[in-house]
Amino acid sequence: xxxxxxxxxxxxxxxxxxxxxxxxxxxxxxxxxxxxxxxxxxxxxxxxxxxxxxxxxxxxxxxxxxxxxxxxxxxxxxxxxxxxxxxxxxxxxxxxxxxxxxxxxxxxxxxxxxxxxxxxxxxxxxxxxxxxxxxxxxxxxxxxxxxxxxxxxxxxxxxxxxxxxxxxxxxxxxxxxxxxxxxxxxxxxxxxxxxxxxxxxxxxxxxxxxxxxxxxxxxxxxxxxxxxxxxxxxxxxxxxxxxxxxxxxxxxxxxxxxxxxxxxxxxxxxxxxxxxxxxxxxxxxxxxxxxxxxxxxxxxxxxxxxxxxxxxxxxxxxxxxxxxxxxxxxxxxxxxxxxxxxxxxxxxxxxxxxxxxxxxxxxxxxxxxxxxxxxxxxxxxxxxxxxxxxxxxxxxxxxxxxxxxxxxxxxxxxxxxxxxxxxxxxxxxxxxxxxxxxxxxxxxxxxxxxxxxxxxxxxxxxxxxxxxxxxxxxxxxxxxxxxxxxxxxxxxxxxxxxxxxxxxxxxxxxxxxxxxxxxxx
Ligand SMILES: O=P(O)(O)OC[C@H]1O[C@H](O[C@H]2O[C@H](CO)[C@@H](O)[C@H](O)[C@H]2O)[C@H](O)[C@@H](O)[C@@H]1O
Numbered sequence: 001x002x003x004x005x006x007x008x009x010x011x012x013x014x015x016x017x018x019x020x021x022x023x024x025x026x027x028x029x030x031x032x033x034x035x036x037x038x039x040x041x042x043x044x045x046x047x048x049x050x051x052x053x054x055x056x057x058x059x060x061x062x063x064x065x066x067x068x069x070x071x072x073x074x075x076x077x078x079x080x081x082x083x084x085x086x087x088x089x090x091x092x093x094x095x096x097x098x099x100x101x102x103x104x105x106x107x108x109x110x111x112x113x114x115x116x117x118x119x120x121x122x123x124x125x126x127x128x129x130x131x132x133x134x135x136x137x138x139x140x141x142x143x144x145x146x147x148x149x150x151x152x153x154x155x156x157x158x159x160x161x162x163x164x165x166x167x168x169x170x171x172x173x174x175x176x177x178x179x180x181x182x183x184x185x186x187x188x189x190x191x192x193x194x195x196x197x198x199x200x201x202x203x204x205x206x207x208x209x210x211x212x213x214x215x216x217x218x219x220x221x222x223x224x225x226x227x228x229x230x231x232x233x234x235x236x237x238x239x240x241x242x243x244x245x246x247x248x249x250x251x252x253x254x255x256x257x258x259x260x261x262x263x264x265x266x267x268x269x270x271x272x273x274x275x276x277x278x279x280x281x282x283x284x285x286x287x288x289x290x291x292x293x294x295x296x297x298x299x300x301x302x303x304x305x306x307x308x309x310x311x312x313x314x315x316x317x318x319x320x321x322x323x324x325x326x327x328x329x330x331x332x333x334x335x336x337x338x339x340x341x342x343x344x345x346x347x348x349x350x351x352x353x354x355x356x357x358x359x360x361x362x363x364x365x366x367x368x369x370x371x372x373x374x375x376x377x378x379x380x381x382x383x384x385x386x387x388x389x390x391x392x393x394x395x396x397x398x399x400x401x402x403x404x405x406x407x408x409x410x411x412x413x414x415x416x417x418x419x420x421x422x423x424x425x426x427x428x429x430x431x432x433x434x435x436x437x438x439x440x441x442x443x444x445x446x447x448x449x450x451x452x453x454x455x456x457x458x459x460x461x462x463x464x465x466x467x468x469x470x471x472x473x474x475x476x477x478x479x480x481x482x483x484x485x486x487x488x489x490x491x492x493x494x495x496x497x498x499x500x501x502x503x504x505x506x507x508x509x510x511x512x513x514x515x516x517x518x519x520x521x
Pocket of ligand 1: 293322
């Protein structure tokens with residue numbers, strides 16, 4: 001389960017989208033759009049180049065969700081080769097213009113709304129109450145012209161300090177999402193900076209708008225579908241319910257706020273004084289730079305030399321998402337401990353794997369998922385299905401941008417069909433893993449025990465670059481030193497690390513300082 005936190009020390013306001021986040025009305029909109037478009041496409045004489053297939057759930061997500069009504073009409077029909085005039089607000093209902101068909105959709109929506117009973121999601125009020133108790137102001141920010149009506153009917157009109165809806169946006173001439181104007185207007189009315197405000201959204205267009213607007217935290221809400229479409233649109237985190245959002249002072253920071261480890265070497269030395277160091281290092285993107293072809297990755301010479309020095313004076317473990325055997329062959333240094341498949345496979349300095357049966361029961365599902373994914377993604381140029389013993393990685397680094405959504409949603413769909421598996425995301429890779437409470441963080445702690453290094457005099461030092469490494473960074477946050485390797489791909493995401501470095505080469509330079517300190521250089 002993914003959870004996230006809103007920090008009253010950093011976040012002064014929270015802007016909520018309404019449909020699908022606060023009120024259970026996204027499905028009412030989706031049904032109204034379908035009624036409109038299916039009838040329109042069935043009645044319209046077919047012209048060359050037009051696609052008259054029925055409106056689908058994917059069309060809703062891609063072309064209309066979160067957008068102003070007229071944009072939704074024109075964007076969806078445009079995707080089907082049908083260019084209608086924009087029209088004007090005076091157009092008759094049903095006229096073949098953006099406004100005319102938009103009005104018809106609105107009639108269908110209101111018809112359905114009139115018979116809807118419970119509109120408010122049960123998890124909305126507890127979160128908003130908690131925000132209020134912490135002095136955080138709230139806004140509802142919706143493209144809908146029915147926003148006030150829906151809130152009234154849901155009994156939620158009093159929940160928000162500010163409302164910026166489709167009616168106000170029209171009055172002010174604000175463009176709709178994915179432009180950030182409505183969010184920025186709400187932040188202005190709440191008297192807060194975008195960077196100190198949180199946006200909570202369920203639509204890709206809304207997430208994009210919040211990202212473009214420079215909002216401090218963008219929380220995606222995927223109550224039913226997969227989280228990946230919102231992550232790809234730029235959400236910092238995607239939860240499946242508002243009950244997964246807490247409000248308290250937190251210690252995660254933005255990458256840009258984390259001090260550079262080389263600059264703060266003296267602080268690190270202070271923290272190491274008199275303690276036994278254990279080094280735990282991720283491989284791809286951390287020791288070795290990212291490459292387009294995962295099979296071509298090799299340990300850089302500098303990293304190899306420094307690890308060879310370090311292993312003579314302190315325990316060193318490699319914690320990788322790669323298959324155990326794969327990462328061992330790439331590192332090839334005697335005396336190291338290893339965790340492969342994101343911690344599901346473990347090995348000591350000898351050749352024998354350490355028994356850890358956490359993922360065994362998921363093996364048949366991984367086999368079946370591998371067969372399905374290999375055949376479904378075989379036609380997608382650049383998609384690469386990589387089986388490890390306890391994980392299945394689908395790489396999309398070399399996939400055309402237009403095919404990326406398809407690849408991710410295929411993995412999500414197939415992953416969802418196997419109860420024993422869960423989905424994780426990394427750098428241009430989506431992976432299926434055994435769905436048990438085990439990750440790099442748990443594996444790290446388990447390895448420390450196994451290595452005989454678990455006392456208060458031990459300081460675990462972990463370095464990693466990716467989302468899955470955050471489990472390990474979080475695990476050692478209170479008793480160790482966490483180092484994150486920055487990358488352009490991760491922008492300014494949140495991290496549990498204490499220090500950062502620019503790239504794998506800078507990490508090797510930092511590790512060389514550890515080697516000097518330990519007296520081996
Ligand atoms: O935990 P790690 O050691 O960092 O492994 C995570 C994944 O790393 C590899 O994929 C990543 O690196 C590739 C080579 O540079 C790159 O092409 C890909 O886009 C990255 O996601 C590895 O291939 C995966 O199996 C690991 O899970």
